[in-house]
Structures are given as structure tokens and as C-alpha cells.
Amino acid sequence: MKRDMICIICPRGCAMTAEVCGDKVSVTGHSCPRGEEYAVNECLHPVRTVTATVRVANRKDTMVSVKTASPVAKGDMMQVMAALRAITVSAPVSMGDVLLQNVCGADVIATENVY
Amino acid sequence: MINHDIVIIGGGPAGMAAAVSAYDAGCKDVVILDREPRLGGILMQCIHNGFGLHKLGRELTGPEYAAVYAEKVAERNIKVYTETMVTDLSPEKIVTARNRQGILKIRAKAVILAMGCRERSRGALNICGSRPAGVYSAGTAQKLVNCMGYQVGKRVVILGSGDIGLIMARRMSFEGAKVEAVCEVMPYSGGLTRNIVQCLEDFGIPLYLSTTVVEIHGRKRLEGVTIAQVDEHRKPIEETKRYIPCDTLLLSVGLIPENELTRAAGIPIDPVTNGALVDEHCQTRIPGIFACGNVLQVHDLVDYVSEEAERAGLGAVQYVKDAAADEEVIRTLPGNGVRYVLPQTIHKGDEDISLFLRVTQPFKNVKFTVTDGETVLLTAKRLKAAPGEMEKLTLKADKLKDVKGPITVSLEVL
Ligand SMILES: Cc1cc2nc3c(=O)[nH]c(=O)nc-3n(C[C@H](O)[C@H](O)[C@H](O)COP(=O)(O)OP(=O)(O)OC[C@H]3O[C@@H](n4cnc5c(N)ncnc54)[C@H](O)[C@@H]3O)c2cc1C
Ligand code: SF4
Numbered sequence: 001m002k003r004d005m006i007c008i009i010c011p012r013g014c015a016m017t018a019e020v021c022g023d024k025v026s027v028t029g030h031s032c033p034r035g036e037e038y039a040v041n042e043c044l045h046p047v048r049t050v051t052a053t054v055r056v057a058n059r060k061d062t063m064v065s066v067k068t069a070s071p072v073a074k075g076d077m078m079q080v081m082a083a084l085r086a087i088t089v090s091a092p093v094s095m096g097d098v099l100l101q102n103v104c105g106a107d108v109i110a111t112e113n114v115y
Numbered sequence: 116m117i118n119h120d121i122v123i124i125g126g127g128p129a130g131m132a133a134a135v136s137a138y139d140a141g142c143k144d145v146v147i148l149d150r151e152p153r154l155g156g157i158l159m160q161c162i163h164n165g166f167g168l169h170k171l172g173r174e175l176t177g178p179e180y181a182a183v184y185a186e187k188v189a190e191r192n193i194k195v196y197t198e199t200m201v202t203d204l205s206p207e208k209i210v211t212a213r214n215r216q217g218i219l220k221i222r223a224k225a226v227i228l229a230m231g232c233r234e235r236s237r238g239a240l241n242i243c244g245s246r247p248a249g250v251y252s253a254g255t256a257q258k259l260v261n262c263m264g265y266q267v268g269k270r271v272v273i274l275g276s277g278d279i280g281l282i283m284a285r286r287m288s289f290e291g292a293k294v295e296a297v298c299e300v301m302p303y304s305g306g307l308t309r310n311i312v313q314c315l316e317d318f319g320i321p322l323y324l325s326t327t328v329v330e331i332h333g334r335k336r337l338e339g340v341t342i343a344q345v346d347e348h349r350k351p352i353e354e355t356k357r358y359i360p361c362d363t364l365l366l367s368v369g370l371i372p373e374n375e376l377t378r379a380a381g382i383p384i385d386p387v388t389n390g391a392l393v394d395e396h397c398q399t400r401i402p403g404i405f406a407c408g409n410v411l412q413v414h415d416l417v418d419y420v421s422e423e424a425e426r427a428g429l430g431a432v433q434y435v436k437d438a439a440a441d442e443e444v445i446r447t448l449p450g451n452g453v454r455y456v457l458p459q460t461i462h463k464g465d466e467d468i469s470l471f472l473r474v475t476q477p478f479k480n481v482k483f484t485v486t487d488g489e490t491v492l493l494t495a496k497r498l499k500a501a502p503g504e505m506e507k508l509t510l511k512a513d514k515l516k517d518v519k520g521p522i523t524v525s526l527e528v529l
Contacts, residue, residue: 065162112178
């Protein structure tokens with residue numbers, strides 16, 4: 001299967017084409033090895049850091065911003081979101097607090113303080 | 116009336132970085148005024164990551180980036196007046212503000228303007244049709260969803276493909292909404308490639324270029340929009356009109372620097388940047404009043420905001436200490452392919468000076484040339500240049516020594 005993609009590693013933004021055969025990916029259009037590496041990863045196991053907010057139960061109209069401490073598989077993003085929608089936390093929350101452990105392989109941590 | 120050496124209006128990334136740099140340069144009597152209950156400015160609602168790669172070498176979310184600077188402010192015991200709205204600034208540098216305690220009047224030796232931007236609203240665009248609920252500016256929707264936890268809509272069309280529009284496309288998708296389309300009136304997106312990939316392609320959201328919203332439908336709540344392609348004069352093409360049902364329209368159509376106070380003080384504004392005219396220390400045409408961050412020019416990277424603010428902070432300290440030398444003033448001008456150059460004036464001193472500029476349209480393989488009409492001071496090649504990405508060119512002090520007249524920055528396609 002052929003796939004067109006734009007490299008996002010540096011501002012040059014090379015237009016690349018990747019062809020996946022089993023676990024082998026052949027890439028064309030990249031100008032440097034970093035682009036090739038990105039294309040291979042994007043085809044075989046793309047990952048993303050998920051950022052969102054979680055409701056704070058004991059503060060009116062207040063959410064605490066969160067992120068996955070490490071990237072999760074791209075296909076798992078919606079599952080992470082569903083898990084986050086299902087929880088509430090109570091203030092105080094400190095930046096770096098783990099709010100949810102091991103969702104799709106990553107911890108979810110707070111990215112701000114709520115006093 | 117109370118007295119302070121340096122008064123900073125706005126406690127976003129610009130105000131915080133300016134305060135820290137002024138303090139570290141030896142001026143301990145610095146205060147920050149902000150109308151919000153906490154420091155951080157617009158970053159507090161930008162919960163996505165991608166901040167700080169240039170300046171801090173780490174990829175942070177907006178609140179995390181703000182926290183780095185809020186901590187520096189706190190460590191230095193810099194006084195912060197929160198929930199304090201500045202209502203007037205006089206050319207004599209008297210700052211009037213109000214908060215719960217009442218009216219506050221501060222006589223400042225130097226003032227740093229760091230009020231940021233607000234979003235261009237629908238009214239500014241004049242889309243025809245009714246006035247139903249469900250039409251938001253993207254930043255307002257961002258605040259409602261991210262900070263307050265409201266769901267603003269289920270079927271969404273976004274007008275404008277700048278980074279804020281793209282980020283909100285992803286955010287709304289995460290919240291379970293269906294984003295039907297992102298429309299961009301220009302033939303190219305103003306957003307970062309990374310955001311096009313991770314905010315649109317990841318969710319299968321179509322981006323329609325050279326396309327705009329021509330009509331809004333619905334009485335109480337938005338029911339749909341009519342979109343159409345536009346010709347090269349940005350006029351909608353009748354035959355391409357198409358109806359898309361939706362309950363929410365997000366407008367991400369640009370930012371306007373909040374320069375009401377700047378105008379009140381009588382500070383001249385550049386009609387292209389919509390910010391004050393400044394020199395290399397971010398000093399406006401009124402000596403002792405400085406401007407930095409989005410109130411000076413709309414930035415796409417917060418890292419540059421912090422850097423600019425640090426220069427403003429140093430400039431203010433120099434002014435307070437009366438150390439500013441009487442140097443010759445040189446103008447900077449945009450030439451071919453360049454929309455604006457900032458600072459608009461520079462001084463011949465013994466420091467290197469960075470020029471910031473934006474190009475008029477996307478280009479590939481360009482060469483920037485900086486000349487004073489006689490000598491070429493600098494050339495720089497770029498594989499790509501786009502209006503959405505600010506360029507920075509640094510002139511060396513030794514090159515500036517012999518400059519004869521105004522400096523022009525232009526580009527040619529190779
Ligand atoms: C929605 C959005 C998304 C963005 N995404 C990114 C991104 O992904 N990566 C990136 O690097 N950059 C991003 N940016 C850009 C970056 O966040 C901004 O450039 C930066 O926040 C600007 O900082 P500032 O301090 O100039 O303004 P602001 O952050 O807007 O701060 C201005 C402050 O001034 C205060 N203020 C204004 N007027 C008054 C007054 N009269 N009295 C008292 N206080 C006042 C306001 O309350 C506010 O706190 C984004 C910007 C926006 C708007
Ligand atoms: S392939 Fe290399 S040069 Fe091209 S965009 Fe990617 S990182 Fe940059």
C-alpha cells in the first residue's frame with residue numbers, strides 16, 4: 001500500500017511516499033535519514049501524546065489540564081479520551097500528579113496546579 | 116499615587132519574561148498587573164503540547180510553559196497585582212488600574228506593554244445570514260471546552276486554518292464532536308504542517324483551501340452553513356456553493372493586538388503589524404514605554420515571545436538607569452516579498468541586532484538580502500518561507516557600524 005505523507009520533523013516539510021510490505025517500509029522523497037525514520041515509524045507504529053482536561057469535582061466550572069506522560073499508539077487516542085471523560089479529581093492538584101495510571105501504556109499526569 | 120520603577124501591563128508569557136529579565140538586570144522594583152486571577156495569559160487555555168522546543172529545549176504544554184516563568188516570578192518575589200484591570204496609560208507613564216480595592220494609580224519610570232491579542236470576531240468579517248447561537252471564535256470555544264468543561268457543539272465547521280483553528284479541530288474531535296470541514300480562504304494554510312498532520316489528517320477532517328463560509332443558517336441555533344470556493348480576488352464562485360449541516364461554527368480568522376492603552380497614551384502604531392512602532396529594545400516612540408509579545412506583533416511561537424520580552428525588560432532597565440546612549444537612528448523597511456520588518460528603527464551601537472519579519476506569501480528557495488542601498492549587510496537562504504512562520508535575521512554589530520541610510524530587507528526567489 002502506498003501512502004503520501006509530509007515530514008514534520010523539520011520546517012522543510014518534504015513530501016514523501018511510503019510503501020509498506022509486511023514489516024518493511026520503503027520511503028522516497030525524504031531529504032535526510034530523520035525523515036525516513038519518521039515515515040517508517042508513522043507507518044508501522046505511529047504514536048501521539050494526548051492532551052486534554054479532566055473535571056475537578058470540588059471546584060465550580062474548573063478543569064485541570066493533563067497529558068499522557070509518554071506517547072500512546074495513535075489508534076488508542078480515543079480510548080484514552082474515554083478514560084479521561086470517565087474520571088473526576090478533587091483539588092488541590094499539583095503539576096506532575098499522576099491522575100490515572102497506565103491507560104493504553106501511559107500514565108496521565110496533571111500539567112497545571114489547581115489550588 | 117504610588118511609585119514603581121517598572122510597571123508591566125499583562126502577565127502572560129511576555130509580561131512574565133520581561134519582569135524576570137528586568138529584575139535580573141538589576142531593577143528590583145518591578146510589578147506586573149493582570150486582569151486575570153492568575154499569571155499565564157492565553158497559555159493557560161492552550162493545553163496542547165508543542166511549546167518551548169526552541170527556548171527551553173523541551174516540549175511542554177501551554178500551562179507547563181507558563182509555570183516555568185510563573186515560578187521564576189515567584190522566586191524573585193516580584194509583586195503581581197492579579198484581577199487588576201488597567202484602564203488608562205498616560206504619556207507621562209501614569210498607569211490607572213482598578214481592582215476590588217478600588218482605583219490604583221501608579222507613577223512608573225518605565226512601562227512595558229504586554230497585553231497580548233484578542234480574536235477577530237465575526238462582525239469584522241460580515242458573513243451574511245441570521246444570528247443564531249453556535250457561532251464562536253475558536254479561542255472562546257477553546258476556553259469553554261478546555262478550562263470550563265462545556266461541550267460547545269456536536270457537528271462543527273471551522274473557518275480559518277491557522278494553528279488555533281487546527282488545534283480546535285482536534286480538540287472538538289477528542290470531545291466526541293464531528294468536525295465536518297475546515298475552510299481556508301487563502302490557497303494555502305497558515306498553520307504548521309505538524310498541526311495539519313496531527314489535527315486534521317489523524318481524524319480524517321477535510322481541509323478546503325480557497326474556500327469560505329458565505330452564509331449562516333438557523334434561527335435560534337445554527338443549523339448549517341453555505342460554503343463556496345473563491346476566485347483569485349477572494350470573491351465566492353456561485354456554482355461552487357454547497358450547504359453543510361452543522362450546529363457550531365468556529366471562527367479562527369486572525370488576532371488583533373490589544374492596543375487600546377497604547378493608543379490612549381498616544382503611541383504611534385504600525386498599520387501593518389497593528390502594534391507600536393519600536394526600536395531594537397522594543398521601545399515605542401514614547402521614551403520609557405516598551406512593548407513586547409502579541410501586543411507588539413502576532414507571534415506563532417511563544418519562544419519568540421519570551422525572547423522579545425527579555426529584550427524589552429533589558430531596554431526598560433537601561434532607560435530607568437538612564438544608560439541609553441545617544442546613538443544614531445536608522446530605519447528598517449520591508450522590500451520585495453516582505454510584509455513587515457520589526458523593529459522599525461534601530462540604533463547604531465555595539466550590539467548585534469535581530470530583525471523579525473514576515474513574508475507576503477509562501478515561497479520556496481528564497482534568498483533574503485539586507486542592504487542600506489549601497490552595501491549588502493547580510494544574505495540568508497531559506498528552502499521555504501511562509502507568512503505563518505516568522506523569520507529572524509541577525510545583523511552583526513560590525514556590519515552596522517558603517518551603515519549609511521535606511522535598511523531594506525527583501526527577498527528573491529532562486
Ligand atoms: C489559541 C492560541 C493557540 C496558540 N498555540 C501556540 C502553540 O501551539 N505553540 C506556540 O509556541 N505558541 C502558540 N500560541 C502563541 C502564544 O501562546 C502567544 O504568542 C503568547 O501566549 C503571547 O503571549 P503574550 O504574553 O504576548 O499575550 P497573552 O498570553 O495574551 O497575555 C496577555 C495578558 O495581558 C492581560 N491583559 C490584557 N489587557 C490588560 C489590561 N488592560 N489590564 C490588565 N491585564 C491585561 C491578559 O489578561 C493576559 O493575561 C497560541 C496562541 C493562541 C491565542
Ligand atoms: S526529510 Fe529531513 S529534510 Fe525533509 S522535512 Fe524531514 S527532517 Fe526535514
